Amino acid sequence: MTSTKRRVFLKGTLAAGTVGVAVGAGLLAPSKLLAAWPESAFKARGYEDTLRATVGTTDLPAGDIEISAPEIAENGMVVPVTVETGMSDVTEMALFVVENGSPLTSKYILGAGAVPMFATRIKMGQSSDVVAAVKSGDTWYSATREVKVTIGGCGG
Template sequence: MNALRRNVLKGAAGAGTVAIAVAAGLLKPTQALAAWNKAAFEAKSVGDAMKGLGTTGPADSKEITIKAPDIAENGSVVPVEVTSSIAGTTSIAILAEKNATPLVGSYNLSGGTQGYISTRIKMGQTSLVRAVVNAGGKSYTAAKEVKVTIGGCGG
């Protein structure tokens, strides 16, 4: 049997199965959407982004570790890991302070989840990468400078 024909038939069968699940109400497209904090993600400054997140006056903490390269050769893909050793961590947000929109990610963690996030972010230029952690009703922060040689946000 022709491999292309086989792949087309598999794809059609998969699409048909998804269509039947949607029609039967077993799969709802709205369930796959993430929560969207429009005010925080569209903020043009770090202060406004923190306000949008409901964070005011975070304290510096040595219990937050940011692992990112000292020099990122390409700002389009900067690997960032944030680890919080603070008990009861409920959320972690990552901000790149000099981006046009500084908030690059906000993650809510379920009870008992380890305070750890690993992702890749875009950075337009050299700036501080800041992690904001909410735990026990308080906010904490830590920052690390990442130097960017080739900008990723249109630069």
């Protein structure tokens, strides 16, 4: 990441820092945060309904988002994915597997000073588009990358 981008994101995360301070001061109980687990988004079936339940729209403009993942994943049980973005003022990120029965894999809330990136390993039932969504300012943006899966990784 260039130092310019870093400066921009540090500026953008000041608002998120305020939330952190509120938590620290006991204004928000941790249980309130736990209760924020987005059940309806995780339980949604089908990509469009899941997208709507997660970000409130299915119309996401293309963003400056990079998804790193293997072109061909031999084992759908363990597909490494990294999502990074150069966009500023990022507060939330989410990762979807379009063809999975439950497409939302995970959602991330960026706290104080967080760099807008994450890496994890996900399960893919079959070859699919993988979609990363990033909330910059008040708008969700997205990027898509296709991952071919040799042996599916859901169930069995």
